[in-house]
Amino acid sequence: MECAENDCENEAAVRLHIPWAENRVVCTSHARVLARQDGVVAEPLEGVDWE
Template structure:
């Protein structure tokens, strides 16, 4: 599955639980940016546990 961020073709490895919006699946790079926002909870997707600390 591809990262759901517009213009990114990287593989999604993290599901972000965003309280004010729908959950999204993104690559580790975008997950790092999103994870800094209050309330966002990143969770590694099955099989990608090594891609997210």
């Protein structure tokens, strides 16, 4: 599964639970930035190879 962010072809590894928008799956790079916003919860996806 690909990252939900525009122009990103990395594999999604994290599901972001966003109170003011739809939840989305993103790569680890986007998750690091987006999960810093108040209220956003990052949940690692099962079965994703982290190496």
